[in-house]
Amino acid sequence: MRRPGTSFIQFRKRIPQDVLSKARGVSLSIPVGDEVFHTVIGARTGEITVSLRTRDSREAKERQAKVSVYLDSVWQALREGPKRLSHKQTQALAGEAYRHLVASFEDDPGSPEVWRKIVQLQANAMAGDDAARERWFGPTVDQTLANHGFVVALDSRTALLDAVGQALALASVQVARNADGDYSPDTVVNRFPVLERSKQTRAIVKTLPSGSQSITGLVEGWWREAKAAGRTVSTYDAYSRAARLLSEFLGHDDARAVTEDDIIAFKDHRLSQGVGLKTITGGDLPGIRQLYAWGMENRKVSHNPAEGVKVAKVKKKRTRDPDFTLEEATSILSHACKHQRTGKASEHISNAKRWVPWLCAYTGARVGEMVQLRKQDIRKQDDLWIIKITPEAGTVKDAEFREVPLHEHLVEMGFPSFVSSAGDGHLFMKLFGDSEDARRRAWRTTKNRVTEFVREVVTDKDVQPNHGWRHRFRTVAREVGISRDISFAITGHESKDEGDKYGTVTIKAKAGGLARFPRYTVLS
Template identity: 40%
Template structure:
């Protein structure tokens, strides 16, 4: 089943996105009374479902868009597994080994505590310049007595199923649900309760030794096996995990560029750790990989938004689909500082003139493909007058260009290739492009893509063409502080503002998502776009 991915929501007056998901109607009644521990970054958020609860809502606790998307997906995957467990609602049998592994969480929580009991407060006397203990807190003897009493209380629960259920039942329910298990059979539950009681007794005994001044390693800490969820195989390859994640992601129209990026990350990560077993990957492996990529000189933003994002998404899918017991990349991130701004992201007038003149004067070489030559001639000009992404222009087809009366229109559509917003849009062409001969070029062209030459199964893509166009532009654009093609999108917006074009119309032409919920109402018509484009001045070359 595909789990629901909804966009993070922004509340009025807040810059921090919220996770909001309705509880499915078919499981709402069975969900009442549940206490959820929803993962959010490296933390968990407790949410209780009452009789009147309709949605699960909480802050994603980050302003970073990429991190917010990851946390959104993480929470959605967790909730989908809860809803699935409620729908199936069949008791799950666990082995004794799994029950012991499950109890480790309780043991660690109580044995390690938060460290406050191990701190001795000291007070400085300015008159004597001496330090002395602060005896306001419990003494060592009192702490020893407290932990001994706790251990004895837990010991008395042994063999009493009713007392164990009363004392430990709610904790068992929460930890089972955190492991995506709604219910277990009666025999399993009794085993889990017994192991939880034993884990607490061991933890309290260890705390008693600590209070007595003995901080040697607790031998009982080594008795817990690794948790493996029911149905999780002992080994799953990284390549298989990626392939299965991709198969499901294709149904959500994830872009080819994301698949290419994530696939590359998986291959690099597998080579780095020296194996292909996803179940053996640890958080330390991910941390070492992050440090390795930094040492290679990779930009922090690339590591955060590509490397870590890929690992988190794929491992999270593995957990949600019971291929893995945990996500080793969960909670691992990288702070990205703001880069120093040395110039605007758009081309200067001189740079724009140099690029367009270079394109206008380009002549095909004997060894250059006809469509590549055409791309160098027309792609910079089309980007300059449409504000479109270079990939959207490179994948234009003859059928995507039409004439309506005195106006020429291009349709940027996912049918031709990758479109970031996954939505088709119509963009009117400036009359200067037609005067330069673009309309004649289209009419002379064969059916199909204007700038891409297909070669068999693995034919050229817009990325091959856009790369060549970028290299061509770099022949006259020396400043590496501006992108050779994306600079046109920034310049188009600037020229549009200077011409007095409404921002919403500029967004519709460029393919930018509405900036507010209100802007999503109504449509920017083709007529409004034509009027806007007619306001743009010509480029002088």
């Protein structure tokens, strides 16, 4: 309904007669969109009225359904008495609070100092009295319970308050790591179990009937095949994240119950969170679409709800060219030449700061391809030093190897001598463990540190701190007349010209092209 004097759509529902007397004085935490509205049922209250805080009729219907089911769970709890959460359920709900905080800030976490201060304030609240804990963590507890329509006993809420406090403190530490540039895999999130509901617990979310297909289950089924086919772990991470976010948004994990309207609502929800179009169009929707496509091919699901869902393309305004200017390039390279390892700084990271910018400058390679180089990936053949860029060392786009001769300037600067003196294994990464996760953590850490190092001298946000080298290499290659097929073979770009796919661009041809690439002159 609409109330005179406001354009917001309003929710209005009578309190059932059989619980009316028990409802007097009950506190409600009503979920409306991303907010929770608190109210107490008065002595003369016969109905619940709350603004849905939207003018959009479709969004109002979604919010109305959630409010209605929440209230139904409250009435049922009044009939049966509040329920108690198991310890596992308490930790699962705390995990939802953890994931929500991390997801809300990980793209743009802001200052690490601010988050460290928050961690300290949270610790003080946890060590303080009940009022302090309630003030800091109570709203999140109410939101989490309201999301599931849970009405719980006082002792269960107290236990959840403590668990959520601990989870939010851990989440703040994780966001502080992100703010520091550390996006290595989150090792904390897996400690929280998936929410399981006992027969006694009432919830607004749908439970999966026996034999159903879960959304997150599609990920694991797809990955078993995709891994064998050579797909990268980074793709698995992206698809897993998209499936988890969708499941959390919908409040259920039933892949067969997802509709196109659900995907549209999910897309709109992500946009409302401030998530960039590139993340949604390049990560969320393609991931969900691919998982459902696999599910249909393997008879796990009968439809693909993401197939027709699109996001309007907004052309990004360009205020400058995407490649580094000569001045920016020489500033970065000079900064690299002057870099000295100090204090307890990692030797591997220091080496990366010294050499990776130069390697990118003379190869046009992706920074991720350079930071994962191993000693065995650099060899001398006849009179040429050669870099082998291979998926055996880590992530390479399209999983295709290529070999690139070292520019003679890199040889004169002593890069081969550096490699010869280095220990076996990765040149710029220090691995703690033999697992794939350990390798990816080290890879991300080195990439982030190189990015931060470049940003010390090139602060213009309209140029990418590492990808700018790929653009600059192609620009210079055109200026000096290096043919497109040779330039593409060096940088690893894929040509759409069918003729370029015939024959091989040899090491000799690449070396001839690089011989025309001018040297960078920097101040020592």
